[in-house]
Amino acid sequence: MSYKLGKHLPPVNGESAPYWEGCKQGELRLQQCPSCSHIQFYPRLLCTKCSGRGLSWIAASGAGRVKSFTIVRRAVSEAYEPDVPYVIALIELAEGPTMMSNIVSCDPETVEMNMSVRVTFDPWTEEISMPLFEPA
């Protein structure tokens, strides 16, 4: 899933900058609430559990399991065509939150529900490293 001109680059903003900075450094970061310890993804102003503010960042283990997946046979746009067939998956992280990603470094046909995966980072540009997952 390497970067090709025309792919959708994430528009980083002030709220998500620490997340993308972490990716650049090879670290998957999640927000944690200092009041109730709730861990959440994606980054937000408030803790979705207790509405508290002042969330801090933690480094996730990078481990997760496949909650659901699909193999895309028709790319969303020309820039993604070289990747076909590629896997879109929902990954439940060991820390609790779910995120979307691609599963790479394996034959898409071998991906299974509940499969254990771990994060890997794919540098797309100087600023953006994409968190992807591979079989654990």
Add this chain to the structure above:
Amino acid sequence: MTDSLRGRVAIVGAADTEVGKVPHMTPMQLCADAILRALADAGLTKDDVDGLVTCNSMAEPYMYHAEATAEYLQIFPRFCIGVGAGGGTTFSILHHAASAIVSGMCNTVVVAMADSLRTGMTRERAMVTQSSSGHTQFESPYGPTVPALYALIARAHMDTYGTRPEHFASVAVTCRKHAALNETAQMREPITVEDVLNSRLIADPLRLLDCSLVSDGGAAIVLTSAERAADFPHPPVYMLGFGEGYGHEHISQAHSLTESAAGIAGARACEMAGVTPREMDFAQLYDCFTPVVLLELEDLGFCAKGEGGGFAASGAIELGGALPINTHGGLLSHCHPGNPGSMFALTESVSQLRGKAGARQVSGAELGLLHAQGGILSSHTTLILGSEATL
């Protein structure tokens, strides 16, 4: 308070434009054409309209679409609003329109929606525009198509309940069967379960024939108060219940992949209408992809959770079955011009409740449930309509 709108507003005019490939008309022309046709059906002129609701066109967007439509028609409403809630747009605005009538803000509201996704946009632009429903930072970079986002739901349903691809396929076959009886439908050639299972994979487990159409077209309805409704050319169709439910916007944030907020929306609508799902003579269920219909059948209470596949494959959802669905052919076979998609479920329901649906008439149809959803199984709206006998 939940019954405050029950039976107080009626649909007195309804019409579709030509649908499918309509390259000779712009989206705004389709919208205006739908409005003129619906007004003619109601025996009204454009000067009678004092409320206007539209949704934006993807092929020809306006900053303020409803206002632009009013200007195009040269009408000067007291209530004018453009709405955007994806596939749920059509029904989510109806109770606001009904409230505007009941509160005395206006007398005659036209709801009109049209777009030209088929001939007004390139295939690439249509795909990218529609897939922009993914989260721009945390989903879209991974390259999910809209079918891929729904495939995540399909896979989870298979894994949790043992649902099989042939169950999904039975929904497509049913919709095509109904479309074959509808001369305005875009796709009328009958198909079999094998045809669906042999069509090419788009995003596993979804195949080409599990996916809805890409179309041009529009439709409009005319609403007025129940007191005035008797004075129109056709028997009024009454709005008996509305309900909405919201679970998430982006599928990676869904609390469940197999249970949707359709359940909440449906329960709220049934409570207002004072009816149960089992009383319905027909249902029009949002069918952007076949698995969605199975979830809706379950979550709306037409069958037990997890049994949507068996229920659909049993023939229960066909004309003549216990609960005929998508009697016009649905988004899968009638037409799907994007956000306006559910308008056709609405105009079809009006035809059914007037007893004017021709070869696809549900005999003795008095009560129908309509459900739409937007996003990726995200926002849900249920509408219950009835004939005068149900008041």
